Amino acid sequence: MLFMISYFRYLSAHSQAAGLAALLAVSSCNQSTPAEQTAATSPSMTDTTQTTAATAPVSASFGQTQDGTEVQLYTLTNGHGLKVSITNYGGTITSLLVPDKAGKPGEIVLGFADVSGYQSPEFRKAGPYFGALIGRYGNRIAKGRFTLDGQEYTLAKNNGENTLHGGKIGFDKVIWQAEPGTSAEGQTLKLTYLSKDGEEGYPGNLSVTVVYTLTADDTLKIDYSATTDKATPVNLTNHAYFNLSGGKDVLGHEVTIAADRYNVVDAGLIPTGELRPVKGTPFDFTTPHTIGERIAQVPGGYDHNWLLNPAAGQPAATVYEPTTGRTMQVSTTEPGLQFYTGNFLDGTLKGAKGQVYGKHAGFCMETQHFPDSPNQPTFPSTILKPGQTLKSTTIYKFGVRQ
Ligand code: BGC
Numbered sequence: 237m238l239f240m241i242s243y244f245r246y247l248s249a250h251s252q253a254a255g256l257a258a259l260l261a262v263s264s265c266n267q268s269t270p271a272e273q274t275a276a277t278s279p280s281m282t283d284t285t286q287t288t289a290a291t292a293p294v295s296a297s298f299g300q301t302q303d304g305t306e307v308q309l310y311t312l313t314n315g316h317g318l319k320v321s322i323t324n325y326g327g328t329i330t331s332l333l334v335p336d337k338a339g340k341p342g343e344i345v346l347g348f349a350d351v352s353g354y355q356s357p358e359f360r361k362a363g364p365y366f367g368a369l370i371g372r373y374g375n376r377i378a379k380g381r382f383t384l385d386g387q388e389y390t391l392a393k394n395n396g397e398n399t400l401h402g403g404k405i406g407f408d409k410v411i412w413q414a415e416p417g418t419s420a421e422g423q424t425l426k427l428t429y430l431s432k433d434g435e436e437g438y439p440g441n442l443s444v445t446v447v448y449t450l451t452a453d454d455t456l457k458i459d460y461s462a463t464t465d466k467a468t469p470v471n472l473t474n475h476a477y478f479n480l481s482g483g484k485d486v487l488g489h490e491v492t493i494a495a496d497r498y499n500v501v502d503a504g505l506i507p508t509g510e511l512r513p514v515k516g517t518p519f520d521f522t523t524p525h526t527i528g529e530r531i532a533q534v535p536g537g538y539d540h541n542w543l544l545n546p547a548a549g550q551p552a553a554t555v556y557e558p559t560t561g562r563t564m565q566v567s568t569t570e571p572g573l574q575f576y577t578g579n580f581l582d583g584t585l586k587g588a589k590g591q592v593y594g595k596h597a598g599f600c601m602e603t604q605h606f607p608d609s610p611n612q613p614t615f616p617s618t619i620l621k622p623g624q625t626l627k628s629t630t631i632y633k634f635g636v637r638q
Contacts, residue, residue, distance in 0.1 A: 293416040293423045298323045298330075299350035301411070307351050310416050312423040312450040317341045318634065320450050325351050326408040327369035327427045327446055329476050331588070332456070336482070337561025337636040344562065344634075346477040346598045349588035358584050363400075364593075365475040368408030369446055370401045372431055372438050373618070374473040375541070375574060375607035378506045382610035384439070384467055384619065391437035398504060401475070403436030407444070408475070422451040433466065440466030442620075455633040462626040469610040470620045472628060473570075477578060477598025480557035480564060485596040486577065487528030492554040493521035493573060495542035499606055506608050507615075511543060524556070527577055527599060537579035537596070541572045541606050551633075553601055561636040568603035568630040571616050576600040603630040 298309035307325040319341070321331040330347035346366050348354060354366070380393040380403075392403035401408065412427035424447055431442040442464045449457040460472045479486050498519045500510040514520040518530035519540065531537055544552045551565040552573055566573070576599065583594040591597075609615040620626050 290418070291423070292418055293425060295414075295416060298325065299352055301325065301351055302355050305411060307411060308414060310414060310425045312425060312448065314422055314450045314452055314454065316452065316454055318450060318454055318456075320448070320456055321347075322425050322427075322448055323351065323354075324412045324414040324427060325354060326367075326410065327412050327429075327474075328354065328408065329367035329448075329474065332476070334454075334480075334562060334634045335636065337638055342482045342560070343589075344478055344480050344482075346479065346587060346591075346593055353588075362580065362582070362585060363394075364477070364578075364581060364585070365401055365408050367474070367476045368406075369412075369427070370473045370475050370602070370604075371407035371444060371470065372402050372436065372442060372472075373399070373469050373610075374401060374471040374602060374604045376400050376504075376506055377469070378504075378608050378611050380437070382469065384469070384610070387439075389437055389439060396504060398506065399436075405436065407431070407472075412446075419449060421449050421457070424449045438468050440464040440468040440622075442468060442470065444472070446472070453633070454635060455631050457629065457631045460626070460628040460630075462620060463622075463624070464620050465622050467619055467621045469618045470626055471605045471609065471618050472626075473574070473602040473604040474630070475600055475602060476632075477600055478555070478564065479598045480555060480560060480562035482560055483591065484559070485594070486599045487526065487531065487596055488558065489527050489599065490524045490556040490558065491521050491527055491575075491599075492524045493542050493544075493575060494546035494550060494552050495544050495573065496522065497543045499541040499543070499572070501540060501607075505539060507541070507606060507612060509612055509614065514542075521553075521575075524554075527596070531577065531596075538575050538577040538599075539579055541574045541604075543606075544568070544571060544573055552603070555599075555601075556637060561638060563635045563637055565633040565635075566601050566603065566630065567633070569628050570603040570605060570630065572604055572606050574600065574602035574604055574607070576602065601632075603628075 293310045293312040317335040319333040332345045333341040377399040380391040380399040391399040415426040427446045444462045447459040497511045499507040518533040553566040555564040585593040605618045606615045609618040
């Protein structure tokens with residue numbers, strides 16, 4: 237009900253009813269079961285219920301954190317050449333192997349071989365959040381503060397004067413309880429984390445569950461849920477950096493985003509509140525464009541939140557990489573997509589096989605609510621209240637085009 241109420245608030249605050257009606261259609265998925273949500277966002281998912289994964293994902297050591305805690309790496313396979321590795325450190329996707337048009341599996345995400353890569357001073361300084369689960373609040377909260385029910389809350393600031401991706405120790409840097417398993421759709425990894433009242437300045441004990449599922453029809457599904465004992469802002473996402481090319485930069489990837497508007501941001505990447513039509517701008521991905529085609533017209537590169545309004549049954553975004561033929565479709569119950577083109581990567585970080593992660597080495601499609609929503613009364617609300625359950629589903633579906 238939370239999302240329904242917030243979207244109605246949003247509708248009453250704006251007159252552009254046509255685009256918002258589409259958002260309402262997306263938001264209504266939050267009222268249905270995960271299976272219904274999946275069917276609504278991706279018709280092709282429905283046939284996976286025929287498949288039963290007999291075995292749970294395998295696990296192996298992913299090394300020790302700096303405070304000496306052993307963390308694990310869980311590898312999910314789907315029998316069709318897809319393999320995803322996820323560590324309980326930050327719930328991070330460290331590797332995702334997907335076949336190209338010749339059927340040869342290759343790495344399509346940026347990551348490291350063990351936990352030390354995610355804890356190195358260089359990684360901490362660069363702060364790219366490769367593959368991690370992001371919370372309690374994805375993206376920025378201006379000046380690290382917000383007022384809720386008449387009380388002002390001050391958050392840990394970690395991005396100049398702002399709070400980014402949860403604060404100094406966000407959900408990307410904590411150890412999650414992990415439970416590998418299977419479902420009718422495929423192998424699963426269930427991760428849970430209790431974010432304590434006051435953590436990073438946020439109110440309420442927030443109990444978070446994230447389930448990763450790798451399905452037989454080549455989809456990586458992420459189901460998020462959360463409950464709280466005090467009202468709190470919540471905005472959960474995953475920060476995978478994709479590169480479907482197998483080594484080149486991502487500028488040649490062809491992208492489509494089903495969004496007629498995007499959030500205009502200020503110099504600190506905080507939304508100004510203006511929802512600008514993409515038409516006639518380099519932000520118009522309603523038809524396919526390569527990332528590189530117009531990126532020079534966007535100061536700093538793409539790092540913006542699009543207001544998703546896909547037609548019923550259509551994905552929120554589609555990506556095609558012509559040299560390998562790989563494709564990726566993103567579908568979500570979330571209203572926004574943070575499309576970030578790795579603008580701050582500068583080559584100081586290197587991957588598991590020595591790959592240099594330079595500028596535009598990967599792109600992110602972070603499905604989420606809009607940045608700074610706790611301070612923007614006209615945006616869809618991100619406030620979760622006691623007695624409510626946040627539910628959100630995003631799927632990344634992979635394929636090839638010959
Ligand atoms: C943000 C970027 C940030 C990146 C890595 C993205 O979600 O929008 O501004 O640099 O995450 O932290």
